[in-house]
Structure formats: C-alpha cells, structure tokens
Amino acid sequence: MSIRRVVPDISSEAIDESREFYELLGFEEVMNSGWVVTMASPDNPTAQVTLMGPDASAAVQPDLSVEVSDVDAVHAAMVAAGAEIVHPLQDESWGVRRFFVRDPNGRVVNVLSHR
Numbered sequence: 001m002s003i004r005r006v007v008p009d010i011s012s013e014a015i016d017e018s019r020e021f022y023e024l025l026g027f028e029e030v031m032n033s034g035w036v037v038t039m040a041s042p043d044n045p046t047a048q049v050t051l052m053g054p055d056a057s058a059a060v061q062p063d064l065s066v067e068v069s070d071v072d073a074v075h076a077a078m079v080a081a082g083a084e085i086v087h088p089l090q091d092e093s094w095g096v097r098r099f100f101v102r103d104p105n106g107r108v109v110n111v112l113s114h115r
Contacts, residue, residue: 001074004067005046007038009110011061012051022049033094058087062100062110071097071113078111091115 012018019029019037027039027049035056041047055061068074075089078101086108087100098112 002069004069005048007048007050007065007067009050009052009062009064012053015051015053018051022051056094057090057092058100060086060100060108063107065110065112067112067114069113071099071111074111075099 010018015037019039022039023029026041028042029037030040030045030048031038033056035053037051039049039051050065052061071089075085078085078099084102085099086102087098087110089097089099091097095115096112097115098110100108100110103109
C-alpha cells in the first residue's frame with residue numbers, strides 16, 4: 001500500500017476569502033465543488049490544502065486527507081485494529097471511495113482512493 005498525498009483539510013466559513021488568501025501564497029485552485037475547494041502548488045501539484053464547508057455526505061469534517069493506493073485494505077486494517085470509524089467506507093459521487101477514522105489524538109482522517 002502506498003500513500004499518494006497528504007492534504008490538510010481546513011474547515012472554512014469563508015471559502016472565497018480563504019481561496020484568495022492561499023492564492024497570495026502561490027497556490028492555484030485545482031478543484032472546486034462549491035462546498036470543497038482544493039488549492040495546489042503549480043510547481044509541486046501534490047503540495048495542497050483543501051478548504052471545506054459542511055461535508056456533502058459526512059456528519060463530521062476531517063482534519064486531513066490521506067490518499068492511498070488501496071482504501072479497502074487500509075479500512076480493513078483499521079477495523080482489525082479496533083480504530084473508530086466515524087464515516088463508513090463508501091463510494092462518493094465525485095469519484096472517490098473513502099472513509100473517516102479518528103486518530104489517537106481525536107483528529108478525523110479522511111482516507112481515500114480515486115476511482
């Protein structure tokens with residue numbers, strides 16, 4: 001299993017203003033679904049931040065996202081270890097398969113693979 005990228009998820013009630021702020025740091029918008037906007041470095045496209053309003057299908061917002069090569073294998077490992085799954089493994093309409101798990105510090109991690 002490989003990790004493809006790790007992205008901080010920033011909860012925002014001011015997505016437009018936040019996007020403008022991160023543009024001043026040199027980020028460019030690479031994805032915008034209205035409630036979630038991903039900003040990336042033009043020189044290093046895996047250097048990203050995600051700005052999030054209320055999640056489209058989950059009751060909680062993640063603190064960070066980890067894109068992996070095999071989300072099903074990671075989910076199985078987390079369940080076997082007794083980790084707290086706070087959003088079930090499911091396919092989302094925007095092209096990812098994901099679940100949320102709580103880490104030992106109480107942070108919510110969005111674990112995903114693109115389909």
